[in-house]
Amino acid sequence: MKFPFKSIAFIAFLILAMFQTSCKSDDDSGDECEGVACPTDAPGLYVYIIDENQDPVALDAYEVINIATGEVLTTLIPPVIFEQYQQAGEYPLSTGPLEIGQERDVLFKGFINDIEVISSNYRVGRGCCYLGVVSGDVNLVLE
Numbered sequence: 001m002k003f004p005f006k007s008i009a010f011i012a013f014l015i016l017a018m019f020q021t022s023c024k025s026d027d028d029s030g031d032e033c034e035g036v037a038c039p040t041d042a043p044g045l046y047v048y049i050i051d052e053n054q055d056p057v058a059l060d061a062y063e064v065i066n067i068a069t070g071e072v073l074t075t076l077i078p079p080v081i082f083e084q085y086q087q088a089g090e091y092p093l094s095t096g097p098l099e100i101g102q103e104r105d106v107l108f109k110g111f112i113n114d115i116e117v118i119s120s121n122y123r124v125g126r127g128c129c130y131l132g133v134v135s136g137d138v139n140l141v142l143e
Contacts, residue, residue: 038129045093047108049140056089057142059110064094067105098126
């Protein structure tokens with residue numbers, strides 16, 4: 001019985017394809033984000049604070065604290081930028097460095113006249129493309 005060379009090559013290709021799809025690597029350290037296309041406009045993490053009249057709340061200061069370590073994660077913001085945050089009632093939710101798949105519990109605290117007027121807990125995490133809020137309400141109302 002005579003097999004043409006093309007048939008042998010095709011059968012060899014099928015066998016190789018079966019091995020490639022049926023083999024499972026024991027190495028889970030691979031990049032789970034390989035091939036993920038991330039948009040270029042990465043959204044920021046912000047806490048939005050309004051009062052009972054739906055007006056933005058201008059905090060004098062705020063802190064974001066890593067609950068596990070007590071480390072203050074708040075970064076220095078130029079006064080001109082901070083004024084924009086005050087006018088909009090939005091404040092960056094700093095996370096500190098996070099690896100892909102890592103999560104962290106943080107506490108946001110807002111101050112007016114050196115008095116803590118609002119606080120909220122968040123769980124933040126890093127996915128393949130962005131940082132995000134896993135749990136916690138980023139829309140707060142100051143009563």
